Amino acid sequence: xxxxxxxxxxxxxxxxxxxxxxxxxxxxxxxxxxxxxxxxxxxxxxxxxxxxxxxxxxxxxxxxxxxxxxxxxxxxxxxxxxxxxxxxxxxxxx
Numbered sequence: 001x002x003x004x005x006x007x008x009x010x011x012x013x014x015x016x017x018x019x020x021x022x023x024x025x026x027x028x029x030x031x032x033x034x035x036x037x038x039x040x041x042x043x044x045x046x047x048x049x050x051x052x053x054x055x056x057x058x059x060x061x062x063x064x065x066x067x068x069x070x071x072x073x074x075x076x077x078x079x080x081x082x083x084x085x086x087x088x089x090x091x092x093x094x
Contacts, residue, residue, distance in 0.1 A: 014092060015077075025084055027092060028077040043069040049079050052091045061093065 015028040027049065046068045052058040067078045084090065 024080050024082045027079045042071045047094050050093050054089045
């Protein structure tokens with residue numbers, strides 16, 4: 001059985017692409033290079049993407065997906081959220 005562990009991202013930002021025609025949000029991550037370093041960091045581990053909504057005042061988080069990075073930069077699309085509702089706001093976290 002594979003060990004699953006969670007490690008915090010250090011310099012990462014979300015990439016969110018709203019797709020109005022299909023009613024979804026495409027989510028990805030991209031590393032922001034540390035200001036003091038010349039080389040990019042690679043990441044290992046399994047991570048969880050979670051979401052909270054205004055419905056619960058952002059207190060209840062729902063796990064949307066798991067994704068794994070194996071010695072790579074976080075530069076990939078990780079999830080397409082088809083469950084967003086018009087007029088509601090959401091917060092996403094890793």
